[in-house]
Each structure stands twice: as C-alpha cells, then as structure tokens.
Amino acid sequence: MNLPAKTLSALGQLIKNEAGLVSVFKNGDLVEGKIIKKTAKAIYFDLGPFGTGIVYGSELMNAQDVLKNLKVGDVATAKVVDQENDDGYVELSLREVGKQKAWQEIKELKESGELMTVKISGSNSGGLTTEINQLKAFIPVSQLATDHFPKVDDGDRNKISEELKKLIGLELKVKIIDVNPRSNKIIVSERETASENIKELLTKYKVGDVIDGIISGVADFGAFLQFVDNPKVEGMIHISELDHRLIENPKEVVKIAR
Numbered sequence: 515m516n517l518p519a520k521t522l523s524a525l526g527q528l529i530k531n532e533a534g535l536v537s538v539f540k541n542g543d544l545v546e547g548k549i550i551k552k553t554a555k556a557i558y559f560d561l562g563p564f565g566t567g568i569v570y571g572s573e574l575m576n577a578q579d580v581l582k583n584l585k586v587g588d589v590a591t592a593k594v595v596d597q598e599n600d601d602g603y604v605e606l607s608l609r610e611v612g613k614q615k616a617w618q619e620i621k622e623l624k625e626s627g628e629l630m631t632v633k634i635s636g637s638n639s640g641g642l643t644t645e646i647n648q649l650k651a652f653i654p655v656s657q658l659a660t661d662h663f664p665k666v667d668d669g670d671r672n673k674i675s676e677e678l679k680k681l682i683g684l685e686l687k688v689k690i691i692d693v694n695p696r697s698n699k700i701i702v703s704e705r706e707t708a709s710e711n712i713k714e715l716l717t718k719y720k721v722g723d724v725i726d727g728i729i730s731g732v733a734d735f736g737a738f739l740q741f742v743d744n745p746k747v748e749g750m751i752h753i754s755e756l757d758h759r760l761i762e763n764p765k766e767v768v769k770i771a772r
Contacts, residue, residue, distance in 0.1 A: 539597070541594050543593070543594045544591050544592070544593055544594075544615065545561055545567070545592060546561075546589060546590070546591050547559030547561040547564075547589070547590065547606075549587065549588050549590065550566075550586065551586065552585070552586055555570055555574070556568055556569065556570035556574065557574065557581060559592065559606065565602070565603070565604055566603055566604065567592060567604040567605070567606045568599075568603040568605060569592065569606050569608055573595065573605075573608065573609065576608075576609050577608035577609060580608045580611075590608070591611050591615060592606035593609075593611055595607045613649075616648060616649055617693075617695045620646060620647055620690065620693050620700060621693055624690040624691070624693050627689065628689075629687055629688070629707050630646065630688060630689075630690075631685050631687050632644040632645070632646060632651070632686060632688055633683070633685050634682050634683060634684050634685075636682060637675065637678035637679050637681065637682055639671040639678070640652075640655060641653050641654040641655045641657070641658070642658075642681060642686075644686075646690070646702070649700060650698070651700040651701070652700065652701055653686070653702050654701065655674065656705075657691070657701070657702070657703035657705045657706070658704050659704045659708035660708070660730075661708075662686070663731065663738075664677035664678055665731025665738060665770070686704050687704065688704050689702060689703050689706040690702050691703045712746075712747060716747065725741055725742070725743070726741075726742040727740055727742060728742060728771045729770055730748060731770060732765055732768060732769070733764070734763070735752065735764075736750050736752040736753045737751045737753075738750055738751075739751055
C-alpha cells in the first residue's frame with residue numbers, strides 16, 4: 515500500500531518524537547523508579563520511559579536491609595544490571611547504590627568547585643585523613659595551608675607525623691581536587707581554598723616590592739617567610755634564593771624566629 519507523502523512525513527515525525535522519549539542507558543547506570551509491586555520473590559519498579567524494572571533472586575536477598583524501609587509508592591534509586599532480561603524486565607540491583615550516589619555527589623562537588631568544611635579524623639607522615647559523604651578522603655601535606663603545614667627543621671618524617679597528629683579533630687575548609695571511584699581515591703586541598711583569600715591580600719603588593727618578614731619555618735627545599743605587615747600572608751624562599759653561594763641546607767643561613 516502506498517501512503518501519501520504527507521502521511522509518510524507525519525509518520526516519520528511521530529517516530530522521531532517517540533524515539534526522543536526513550537532514554538538510552540547501559541549496565542551500571544543508576545535509574546530512579548517507583549515501586550509498584552512487592553512480593554516475596556521480586557520487587558517491581560516503574561521506570562517510566564525505561565519500562566519496568568525488577569529486583570529478584572540474589573539481588574533481592576542482598577537488598578533486604580534497604581527494602582525493609584521501602585513500600586509500594588516509594589521512589590528508589592537502583593543500578594541497571596541487565597537492560598532487558600528474557601522476560602522483558604530491566605534487571606536492577608540495590609546493592610551499594612548508596613555508595614554510588616555518594617561518589618556521584620563527590621564528582622559533582624569537584625566539578626562545581628564548592629568549598630566544604632571537614633573534620634580531620636587521622637594522620638600519617640604523608641598527610642591527613644577525613645570523610646566526605648561517608649567516603650574516606652585524603653589531604654596531602656603539600657595541599658595544607660601554610661598555617662597547618664608542618665614546618666619541621668630537618669624534614670624528619672617522624673617529626674612531621676607528630677605535627678600532623680596535632681591537627682586531628684580540627685575542622686578545615688577544603689576543596690576536592692581529584693576523584694577516582696575505581697581506586698577509592700578522593701584528594702582534597704586546604705591550600706586551594708586559602709589561595710583564594712590570599713589572592714585578595716596580595717593585590718596590595720607587586721613584583722619588585724621589598725617587604726619585611728619573619729622566618730616561620732624551614733624545610734629541606736627552602737624557608738617560609740611570614741609578612742610582618744600582614745601575618746596572614748606567608749611566602750616560600752627556595753633554597754637557591756637564600757644565599758649567593760650554593761648551600762646544602764637552609765639552616766646554614768636562616769633559622770626560625772622564636
């Protein structure tokens with residue numbers, strides 16, 4: 515049967531519009547659905563354009579703690595296990611969904627550059643540990659603000675570790691700078707947040723200005739100098755800039771002001 519061109523055009527547009535309603539997803543994606551039926555063997559979800567989702571078998575057994583708080587009509591988030599099983603349902607998993615949502619929120623926080631306050635829960639010679647969304651996060655020593663940087667004279671790792679322990683229990687304002695769910699890695703920086711405030715303070719200075727300062731710390735790579743007229747500002751003098759001659763240790767020419 516031959517259809518008029520006008521009809522074909524309208525049909526094509528209808529197909530195009532319907533296709534746009536169907537969302538594309540893949541295994542591992544998170545979808546939101548409303549519980550429409552609960553039985554002893556399966557839970558069914560209305561996934562809208564995705565169709566009907568189902569949690570059953572071992573996935574149902576492993577999700578009892580989550581499901582006991584859910585009833586028909588509730589909306590829940592689940593992970594796609596199979597886009598379409600033999601019965602035409604989208605197979606879902608409720609295991610570790612909370613953790614996946616937490617990682618997604620962490621990614622969004624990183625992308626937005628939002629600042630947050632965290633409580634330091636632990637330390638080692640490499641930095642500090644904390645939690646964001648119940649996920650472990652790490653603040654490397656290099657990402658600490660100058661106020662909290664362990665200024666140890668000889669760079670002894672044990673002494674650095676002892677200084678970092680003093681920060682446990684403190685609340686620091688930080689920014690997420692790296693996220694990797696596969697390796698369970700979240701890196702945050704206090705220095706990044708401090709640098710925003712320091713930039714404002716530094717607008718009153720220009721390259722070539724001579725300033726008075728106090729040596730506030732010494733490391734094997736150089737010395738830290740606190741501005742006398744603005745103690746919130748602290749700079750670092752590299753070991754190569756401390757003296758006209760070549761020196762092996764900054765302590766040969768500077769020492770911390772007492």
